[in-house]
Amino acid sequence: MTDPQPRPLSQMAPEELVALRDRQRSAHGDLVAEGLSLDVTRGKPSAAQLDLSDALLRLPSSTRDRSGTDVRNYGGLQGLAELREIFAELLGVQPDQLAAGGNSSLTMMRDCLVDLLLFGGVDSPRPWSQEESLTFVCPVPGYDRHFALLEELGIGMVTVPMTPDGPDAEAVAALVKDDPSIKGMWIVPTYANPTGSVCTQEVAARLAAMETAAPDFKIFWDNAYAVHHLTEDEAKSADILSLAAAAGNPHRPLTFASTSKITYAGAGVAFLGCSTDQVAWYLAHLGKGSIGPDKVNQLRHVELFGDAAGVRAHMARHREIIAPKFAEVDRVLSERLGGYEVASWNSPAGGYFVSLDVLPGTASRVVALAKEAGLALTPAGASFPYGQDPEDTNIRLAPTMPPVEEVTAAMETVATCVLLAAAEQLTKEN
Amino acid sequence: MTDPQPRPLSQMAPEELVALRDRQRSAHGDLVAEGLSLDVTRGKPSAAQLDLSDALLRLPSSTRDRSGTDVRNYGGLQGLAELREIFAELLGVQPDQLAAGGNSSLTMMRDCLVDLLLFGGVDSPRPWSQEESLTFVCPVPGYDRHFALLEELGIGMVTVPMTPDGPDAEAVAALVKDDPSIKGMWIVPTYANPTGSVCTQEVAARLAAMETAAPDFKIFWDNAYAVHHLTEDEAKSADILSLAAAAGNPHRPLTFASTSKITYAGAGVAFLGCSTDQVAWYLAHLGKGSIGPDKVNQLRHVELFGDAAGVRAHMARHREIIAPKFAEVDRVLSERLGGYEVASWNSPAGGYFVSLDVLPGTASRVVALAKEAGLALTPAGASFPYGQDPEDTNIRLAPTMPPVEEVTAAMETVATCVLLAAAEQLTKEN
Numbered sequence: 001m002t003d004p005q006p007r008p009l010s011q012m013a014p015e016e017l018v019a020l021r022d023r024q025r026s027a028h029g030d031l032v033a034e035g036l037s038l039d040v041t042r043g044k045p046s047a048a049q050l051d052l053s054d055a056l057l058r059l060p061s062s063t064r065d066r067s068g069t070d071v072r073n074y075g076g077l078q079g080l081a082e083l084r085e086i087f088a089e090l091l092g093v094q095p096d097q098l099a100a101g102g103n104s105s106l107t108m109m110r111d112c113l114v115d116l117l118l119f120g121g122v123d124s125p126r127p128w129s130q131e132e133s134l135t136f137v138c139p140v141p142g143y144d145r146h147f148a149l150l151e152e153l154g155i156g157m158v159t160v161p162m163t164p165d166g167p168d169a170e171a172v173a174a175l176v177k178d179d180p181s182i183k184g185m186w187i188v189p190t191y192a193n194p195t196g197s198v199c200t201q202e203v204a205a206r207l208a209a210m211e212t213a214a215p216d217f218k219i220f221w222d223n224a225y226a227v228h229h230l231t232e233d234e235a236k237s238a239d240i241l242s243l244a245a246a247a248g249n250p251h252r253p254l255t256f257a258s259t260s261k262i263t264y265a266g267a268g269v270a271f272l273g274c275s276t277d278q279v280a281w282y283l284a285h286l287g288k289g290s291i292g293p294d295k296v297n298q299l300r301h302v303e304l305f306g307d308a309a310g311v312r313a314h315m316a317r318h319r320e321i322i323a324p325k326f327a328e329v330d331r332v333l334s335e336r337l338g339g340y341e342v343a344s345w346n347s348p349a350g351g352y353f354v355s356l357d358v359l360p361g362t363a364s365r366v367v368a369l370a371k372e373a374g375l376a377l378t379p380a381g382a383s384f385p386y387g388q389d390p391e392d393t394n395i396r397l398a399p400t401m402p403p404v405e406e407v408t409a410a411m412e413t414v415a416t417c418v419l420l421a422a423a424e425q426l427t428k429e430n
Numbered sequence: 431m432t433d434p435q436p437r438p439l440s441q442m443a444p445e446e447l448v449a450l451r452d453r454q455r456s457a458h459g460d461l462v463a464e465g466l467s468l469d470v471t472r473g474k475p476s477a478a479q480l481d482l483s484d485a486l487l488r489l490p491s492s493t494r495d496r497s498g499t500d501v502r503n504y505g506g507l508q509g510l511a512e513l514r515e516i517f518a519e520l521l522g523v524q525p526d527q528l529a530a531g532g533n534s535s536l537t538m539m540r541d542c543l544v545d546l547l548l549f550g551g552v553d554s555p556r557p558w559s560q561e562e563s564l565t566f567v568c569p570v571p572g573y574d575r576h577f578a579l580l581e582e583l584g585i586g587m588v589t590v591p592m593t594p595d596g597p598d599a600e601a602v603a604a605l606v607k608d609d610p611s612i613k614g615m616w617i618v619p620t621y622a623n624p625t626g627s628v629c630t631q632e633v634a635a636r637l638a639a640m641e642t643a644a645p646d647f648k649i650f651w652d653n654a655y656a657v658h659h660l661t662e663d664e665a666k667s668a669d670i671l672s673l674a675a676a677a678g679n680p681h682r683p684l685t686f687a688s689t690s691k692i693t694y695a696g697a698g699v700a701f702l703g704c705s706t707d708q709v710a711w712y713l714a715h716l717g718k719g720s721i722g723p724d725k726v727n728q729l730r731h732v733e734l735f736g737d738a739a740g741v742r743a744h745m746a747r748h749r750e751i752i753a754p755k756f757a758e759v760d761r762v763l764s765e766r767l768g769g770y771e772v773a774s775w776n777s778p779a780g781g782y783f784v785s786l787d788v789l790p791g792t793a794s795r796v797v798a799l800a801k802e803a804g805l806a807l808t809p810a811g812a813s814f815p816y817g818q819d820p821e822d823t824n825i826r827l828a829p830t831m832p833p834v835e836e837v838t839a840a841m842e843t844v845a846t847c848v849l850l851a852a853a854e855q856l857t858k859e860n
Contacts, residue, residue, distance in 0.1 A: 042504070050493075050502040056726075058488055063480075072480040072694040074472070102532050103724045110719030114544055118583070129559065145718075152718045153548070264502040267726035288575075288582045289540030294533045294724070296486075296697035 006339030009359075009422055021423035027416045028373060036374030038410045043193065043352035044401040045265055048321050052314060053263040053304065060299040071295035077283050080298040083269065089308040090227055091257055092239050093273040099282060101293050105258040105270035106145060109220060112254055112272070113153055115285045116183075116218070122281045123251045124216040128183060136220075137175055137185035139167035141355055141383030141394045143193040146186045146222070150385075157385035158182070162192060166199030169206040176212045184218035190237045191225040191351025194383055194396040198349070204238030209247035219244075221255040225351040227315045228261060230323045235350060241273065250275045259301060261352065262314065269293075269301055325399040325407045329354050332408060336415030342422040345397075354397040355383070356414070362421035363392045369417035375410055436769030439789075439852055451853035457846045458803060466804030468840045473623065473782035474831040475695055478751050482744060483693040483734065490729040501725035507713050510728040513699065519738040520657055521687055522669050523703040529712060531723050535688040535700035536575060539650060542684055542702070543583055545715045546613075546648070552711045553681045554646040558613060566650075567605055567615035569597035571785055571813030571824045573623040576616045576652070580815075587815035588612070592622060596629030599636035606642045614648035620667045621655040621781025624813055624826040628779070634668030639677035649674075651685040655781040657745045658691060660753045665780060671703065680705045689731060691782065692744065699723075699731055755829040755837045759784050762838060766845030772852040775827075784827040785813070786844070792851035793822045799847035805840055 009017065063072050066082045078084070079100025088095040101108055120127040128134055135156040138147060142162065150157055160171040167187055176182045187207070189199035207219055219240065226237050244252045251274070259268035272282060305311050330347050333356070337343045345356040358366055363380035370377045378396040381389040397414070399407045439447065493502050496512045508514070509530025518525040531538055550557040558564055565586040568577060572592065580587055590601040597617055606612045617637070619629035637649055649670065656667050674682045681704070689698035702712060735741050760777050763786070767773045775786040788796050793810035800807045808826040811819040827844070829837045 044503055047500060050500065053502075054493075057490065057493070060487065063484070063487070070477060070480065072483075072696060073474055074690075074695045076696075104720050106721065107719045114548070118544070118547070145721075149718050152715070260504075264726060265504045266502060266506075266722050267724045285582070288579050289537045290534050291536065291575075292696050294697045294727070296694060297724070297727070 008339070008341035009426055010341060014427065017423055017427045021420065021427050024416055024420035024423055028369060028420050031373035031413055031416060034374070036409060036413065038374060038402065038406055038413065039376040040398050040402065040407070040410050041376050041378045042401070043261070043398045045261055045318075046321065046401050046403070049318055049400070050264060052317050055304055056263060056267075056300050059303045060296065061303060062299065063296075065295065065299060071299045074291040076292045076295055077287050077290065078279070079269075079293050080295055080302060083298045083302050084271075086302065086305060086308050086311065087257065087271050090311055091223065091255065091271065091273055092237060093241055093255070096276050097241060097273050097279060099272045099279055100298055101270045101272065103260070103266060103268055103270065105222070105224065105256040105260070105272075106149075108256055108270050108272045109146075109222065110149055111286065112220075112282065113149065113155070115282070117153060119285065121216045121218065121251065122277050131181060131183070133181045135179070135182045137167075137172050137182060138385055139185075139187060139192075140385070141194055141389075141396070142186060143188060143222070144378075144382040144387070146220075147385045155183075159385060162195050162197055164195075164197050166192075166197055166203040167207070169203045169210070172207060173210040176210060176214070176217060178213050180213040182212070183214050183216065184220055186220050186222065188222045188224060189240070190223055190235055191228060191348055193224065193351065194353035194355040196346045196348025196351055196353065196355065198235045199238055201238045204240050205243050205247075208240060208243035208249060208252065217252060219253045221253050223255055223257045224261070226257055227311060228318070228352070229315065229350045230319055230326055231349045233349060241275070245275070251278055254278065262311065262318075263301060263304065267297065269298055322400045325404050326354065328404055328407045329397060329399050329411050332411035333415060336412065337418060340419065340422070343418050352398060352400055354399065356395045356397055357393050358395060358418050359422040359425060360391045360393045362418075362425050363389060363395050365421040365424065366395060366414070366417045369420060370413055373413050373417065375413045377414070438769070438771035439856055440771060444857065447853055447857045451850065451857050454846055454850035454853055458799060458850050461803035461843055461846060464804070466839060466843065468804060468832065468836055468843065469806040470828050470832065470837070470840050471806050471808045472831070473691070473828045475691055476751065476831050476833070479748055479830070480694060482747050485734055486693060486697075486730050489733045490726065491733060492729065493726070495725065495729060501729045504721040506722045506725055507717050507720065508709070509699075509723050510725055510732060513728045513732050514701075516732065516735060516738050516741065517687065517701050520741055521653065521685065521701065521703055522667060523671055523685070526706050527671060527703050527709060529702045529709055530728055531700045531702065533696060533698055533700065534690070535652070535654065535686040535702075536579075538686055538700050538702045539576075539652065540579055541716065542650075542712065543579065543585070545712070547583060549715065551646045551648065551681065552707050561611060561613070563611045565609070565612045567597075567602050567612060568815055569615075569617060569622075570815070571624055571826070572616060573618060573652070574808075574812040574817070576650075577815045585613075589815060592625050592627055594625075594627050596622075596627055596633040597637070599633045599640070602637060603640040606640060606644070606647060608643050610643040612642070613644050613646065614650055616650050616652065618652045618654060619670070620653055620665055621658060621778055623654070623781065624783035624785040626776045626778025626781055626783065626785065628665045629668055631668045634670050635673050635677075638670060638673035638679060638682065647682055649683045651683050653685055653687045654691070656687055657741060658748070658782070659745065659780045660749055660756055661779045663779060671705070675705070681708055684708065692741065692748075693731060693734065697727065699728055752830045755834050756784065758834055758837045759827060759829050759841050762841035763845060766842065767848060770849065770852070773848050782828060782830055784829065786825045786827055787823050788825060788848050789852040789855060790821045790823045792848075792855050793819060793825050795851040795854065796825060796844070796847045799850060800843055803843050803847065805843045807844070
């Protein structure tokens with residue numbers, strides 16, 4: 001349903017806009033009548049991706065780890081050394097800077113926040129809960145679960161723009177310099193959710209070294225997509241632990257990763273990487289509520305991969321499955337929306353998302369129109385604290401889960417809804 | 431090294447005591463020279479017990495749960511319905527009163543305490559952290575990890591005696607009646623750690639119905655050994671959820687269980703059972719830090735057991751392995767200590783522990799002497815808050831892990847050390 005001669009809506013005469021609106025309204029009506037059932041809301045791996053790890057179902061072949069310990073029994077709070085070695089290499093940290101845990105890095109993030117609230121960190125003058133107020137810097141658009149976690153814990157949020165090179169570091173530095181209530185920040189450094197941004201070495205160095213009024217400022221460095229490349233040009237995550245240590249702030253970063261989008265999304269292994277003092281701090285609190293992680297599952301992963309190269313080879317197979325879906329998003333959106341100047345989106349080199357910016361003020365309407373047409377989109381505003389996108393412009397697209405034909409259909413629907421919402425807005429009587 | 435004519439030490443003349451002491455000292459010296467290396471410190475399953483569940487290593491055979499959901503992907507925060515059904519039957523609750531989680535019920539207990547502190551419960555006037563002081567009632571002797579958890583979180587502890595029928599309910603009721611700072615209590619209702627006590631229906635009913643000054647009093651009902659029988663006379667856990675609901679206190683109990691000592695100690699599944707309102711409360715907070723439990727491992731357990739009868743049959747095989755070890759503890763202690771009246775111990779009908787009471791004032795000395803002889807015992811006092819046994823009399827024995835020959839050797843050593851420490855104390859110059 002491509003328009004014969006796409007040109008910017010801002011240059012169209014009122015009658016042209018009305019004609020465009022009516023064509024899109026008709027197209028949308030057709031979609032509604034079709035009764036589609038499509039979903040691009042969450043960054044879930046597809047069944048084909050999960051199949052890549054099905055050897056896990058018959059592993060481990062041994063019940064002892066390298067040290068001879070029976071993995072079926074209690075103990076080993078820090079996680080299997082051999083698994084930590086593999087992921088230390090991939091994450092650019094030392095194995096003793098890494099704890100391997102359960103199936104969720106989000107759980108580790110919440111645990112760290114809770115421990116900071118209740119006990120304070122290794123460099124805190126007091127538990128965070130004793131501060132008058134607490135605020136985190138949140139680059140936007142960002143990850144909705146990060147924001148929900150802060151909201152639950154009563155930690156305020158202040159936003160800074162996400163740039164293609166990572167968070168706007170000068171904006172962060174200006175905020176944290178004089179305000180001791182700003183205790184931390186979120187960042188997805190590599191292939192950010194949802195913008196696909198990769199934090200450069202320079203931005204990371206600035207964040208690692210910047211002056212902070214809070215002596216115990218924490219960078220929550222959620223490296224969820226560290227090895228999740230969509231092209232052969234593989235981004236290397238900045239070495240935030242070394243940068244922070246070199247700047248005299250060794251305890252500033254808490255880094256997180258997991259195999260959720262490497263093996264099984266519900267049955268993988270999560271990692272926390274930080275200074276060894278902070279590993280000890282984390283384990284001391286963890287140990288009050290745990291006698292050790294699921295070492296059987298950790299050994300399963302060791303046997304599946306063998307080594308870091310095994311993980312890289314595994315990720316190349318993921319890329320073969322999902323890169324065509326991202327290409328399809330770009331193809332359809334370019335074909336359908338190119339020339340109208342009502343939307344922009346990124347072509348990420350990795351990660352799980354496409355960040356789509358539509359005509360300001362229309363994102364909620366696009367999501368509503370899509371819903372009518374049987375397409376579930378992430379709620380507008382989800383990429384902002386409290387679900388409030390001040391411009392009502394950003395929509396997160398997650399194309400990995402559906403088969404590629406459904407991605408095509410979903411993006412056709414998105415395009416129609418984006419155009420319709422824009423034309424509606426521009427033809428609204430004032 | 432049985433004494434020729436055992437009789438109560440309290441009736442021995444000083445020279446008899448000296449002779450006894452010197453004989454035990456010599457026996458102890460022989461043990462030290464032997465260079466044993468024995469450990470009865472922790473309630474860990476033995477390798478033979480873990481072997482019973484090795485079918486798990488090749489399960490699940492399917493990747494879909496009963497509803498057709500792919501267990502390899504995210505989601506399903508409450509845990510697999512079919513697994514909850516099996517354990518609901520075993521624990522005497524409804525499936526919707528149960529959440530199935532990760533590998534540790536201790537983690538669930540800590541999560542509940544943390545959520546009560548930060549947010550308050552469904553029946554709390556305010557978050558617990560906003561109370562001036564917080565205290566839990568702790569039946570003693572009890573489980574050291576319960577006490578350590580409270581200590582970490584700054585929750586005070588007041589003790590009541592553990593009786594063969596469970597906690598001294600009248601003592602609990604007297605404490606909680608007028609003091610609103612007493613917010614909860616611990617109880618291991620079935621085959622308690624370490625006394626083996628089974629909480630009767632009457633005691634449970636009293637605890638469920640007693641008047642509490644705190645409107646949001648919680649019974650942390652750690653049913654770790656619900657199905658861990660050592661005899662054919664299988665204790666039935668009191669139905670605390672129904673009793674509490676009937677008494678108008680439906681939100682009072684938070685019950686916990688796990689498969690840690692049913693399948694694999696590090697790789698099992700944990701359960702929280704409580705009112706459906708509290709399940710919702712728990713999941714709402716859990717969901718901020720988790721996208722779901724390891725459903726693959728939950729399905730693994732469903733396939734291993736099939737149904738509740740499968741679990742019971744499995745537990746009978748555990749009993750065959752460990753009951754002889756408990757019998758051996760009783761045999762050796764009876765043979766070696768009978769008649770001296772310096773020690774008493776229980777013969778549990780289930781669970782993982784024997785609680786040994788030695789001559790008051792000598793428990794620490796017994797543990798130290800055992801250590802010299804190469805036998806690791808749980809530190810004296812471990813079964814009391816802050817590790818302080820006011821009588822220095824209790825020692826927890828955990829005989830499941832070592833092979834039976836080692837249990838024999840360990841108990842021989844214990845007996846020698848108990849006698850030696852008692853004789854030392856009674857021959858001490860005042």
